[in-house]
Amino acid sequence: MTTDPAGASLDASALRRRVADFVAEHDPATTDQHTFLAARFDAGLAWVHFPEGEGGLGAPRALQPVVDEEFERLGFTPVGREGLVIGLGMAAPTILAFGTPEQRARYLKPLYTGEEIWCQLFSEPGAGSDLAALGTRAVREGDVWTVSGQKVWTSLAHRAQFAILVARTDPDVPKHKGITYFICDMNAEGVDVRALRQITGEAEFNEVYLDDVAIPDSQRVGGEGEGWRVAQTTLMNERVSIGGHPEPREGGLISVAAHLWRERPDVRTPGLHDQLMRLWVAAEAARLTKERLRQQLAIGQPGPEGSAAKYSFSRLNQEISGLELEMLGGEGLTYDDWTFRRPEGVEFSKRAPGFHYLRSKGNSIEGGTTEILRNIIAERVLGLPPEPRTDKDVAFKDLPK
């Protein structure tokens, strides 16, 4: 990434002025959201730390929250962007860090405006937590790779135009070394997406079969065999984007439980009061920790601390949704809608307690399981001895399958 020397000298007040000028020219009340976002990208006010022409101004990364807050204050908060979580949260930072100039020019803008939805083809039936054990093969002939294999639990694959994909390109070296990272066109011949219905009744995710899918080498992100390193950037950003959203005090599921307590005297008992207080305090501590993490992130790369934020988010969601059921007794077991739907995102706030309880079970699995996050915190944050690994120096093809 190049840094524009002019951008590097921008400060918060200069950026606030730029946002004000921009909003004066593109009135959020009368400009449709897509046009507004496209113009915002062109003005370098999408991600200010990205280079000019790629949605940014080459300004210091720490100034992005200033721009977001100023847009919000002046009346513009984008809506209906749940389906963009993988594109914005994971694909964009990875393409920015490792993509070619052509890839950045092609993908970043439609990803930002929401014209193109992305999904993540990482997990496989035999390689979830142990992602480096993935078996999907990519074989190169000239400038084209042929990809075959199966991915699973792929959120949004039914809506996505593009996917970030990891595949094995060299089985003769140890498992972390023979992986390459690609951008896969989800409309390419040989990509077959099949819905998987979840415990909630909905199908947010899918199985994806890849049968001799041709991917041009120009769609490779990073070097051949460098996919593990590229994927680490995606995964660290994923944990932050799942666990690190800014939230108001008493935001998220704790607000549902607290409202219930205030509005329904019939559900109150001293025991439940103690539980609610304990969870309210834990939610507030987690919120403040996330806020500190968000500010640290604004000035650099996400680190393993994002795993702690994702871990506490999922633990709290499960405990709070359990408390909600306890408060409501039999009434809490009601479920609003069991229709087989294929939503774009997860909407907790408008759903019934039964949905909260069931959907939060997935929180401790998606984006890295709780056990794996504990391993990361133990090894990379606390510096505890690593788990014994016997497969580190063995060629992938020689590992027992």
Ligand SMILES: Cc1cc2nc3c(=O)[nH]c(=O)nc-3n(C[C@H](O)[C@H](O)[C@H](O)COP(=O)(O)OP(=O)(O)OC[C@H]3O[C@@H](n4cnc5c(N)ncnc54)[C@H](O)[C@@H]3O)c2cc1C
């Ligand atoms: C709602 C939802 C959405 C998802 N969306 C996507 C998506 O869009 N794209 C995508 O690629 N994937 C997606 N996933 C998949 C998710 O990332 C994987 O399910 C997850 O990484 C776990 O892999 P696994 O299911 O194969 O479980 P396994 O890896 O088989 O793990 C089973 C259990 O063993 C534990 N375990 C495994 N290894 C260790 C270890 N070394 N130490 C301690 N415990 C261990 C795990 O923590 C877990 O409890 C999604 C999952 C869910 C639930």
